[in-house]
Amino acid sequence: MAEYQIRRCDRHLTGGIHPETHKQLSTAEPCVFVETPTRLLFPIHFSGGGPGEALVRVGDPVAKGTPIIRCQSGIVHVASRAGTVLEVTDHAMAHPSSERSACIVIEPDGLDRQDYLSPMNWPFDAETLRERAIEAGILGLGGAGFPSFKKWSNRTQTLIINAAECEPYLTADDTLIRIDTHSMIRGACLLSRTLDIQTIVIGIEDNKPEALEAIECALKESRSDCFFDIVLLDTKYPSGSARQLVWLTLGIEVPTGSRSVEAGVIVHNPGTLAALSRAIDGKPITDR
Incomplete structure (x- = not known):
């Protein structure tokens, strides 16, 4: 059993809002995979990790997990389904800018x-874990898509799992925690042991009792021998x-223009840590 404590946050945001959340619209239904579409589009230059280059050509067969894009940051994106590369062409992005990308x-x-990928066996060092994150396409899955390995400093003292998910309608993190908690916990523990992080904090809003x-x-x-500090937020x-x-x-307080990692803190989304756990077992990111 891992050691943990649950405490009510004793700080309160000045300002902020209480919008209608509407989260029950999705949490009341079971989580299911969508059917495989007839076409899949993978943007080369709008992928998380920066501008990229194609690693496949027209006519190439691909399997689920075959590397197809390498980004400027080094991050590799893989095919999410087995099939054949039909073309490499410009296409409008699902983005407010309406920009196009190859x-x-x-x-x-x-x-x-x-x-x-081949499964990894513990123990491994931080550089080996960074390489695995690059190969498996591990990005921040909270929305920004920042390459996760760039946050992993040897000067880190604390890992925060951001389970707040305060936005209306969104329940991806809540759902993942309910159905795949062990992957999130395992990813957090292995990252912490690799970087010698002493404390794992879970920040979670108090409207998620099931999670x-x-x-x-x-x-x-x-x-795990990690210590978890679970903080209930308003x-x-x-x-x-x-x-x-x-x-x-x-x-x-993280100053404007600075990142939390400069204060010795890594903030990761639950989905990112679950994906890291799966990547250690050999599975690159193919779904969210």
Whole structure:
């Protein structure tokens, strides 16, 4: 059993708002995978990790997990389904700017061919974990898409799992914590052990009792020697913003123009840590 404590946050945001959340619209339904579409578009220059280059050509067969794009940052993106590369062509992005990007177009074949990485065995060092994150396409899955390995400093003292998810309608993190808590906890523990991080903080709004219960159950079943500090936050937007979350949970103010890592703090989304756990087992990011 991992050691943990649950405490009510004793700090409160000045300002902020209490919008209607509407989260029950999705949390009341089971999580399901969408059907495989007839075409998949992978933007080469609008992918997380910066501008990229195509690693495949028209006519190439790909499996689920085959590298297809390498970004300027080094991050590799993989095919999310097996199929064939139909074309590489300009296409409008699903973005308010309506900009266009060269895209790799894949026609899925419905087969379950996989091209995964070799599983890693503990112990491994920080550089080995960074390389795995690059190969597996590990990005911040909270929305920004920042390459996760760039946050991993050897001077880090604290890892914060940002489970606040304060935005209306959004329940991706809440749902993931409920159904795959162990992957999130394992990813956090392995990252912390690799970087010699002493404390893992989970910042979670108090409107997620099912997720909190799942976290407690997972920690009781865990064999980790990490310590988890679970901080219950008021349900208020924007408590899940990185700067606000660092202040609410730790009392540390991150100056404008600085990043939390400069204060010795890494902030990661639950989905990012779950994806890291799977990547250590060999599975690159193919879904969210």
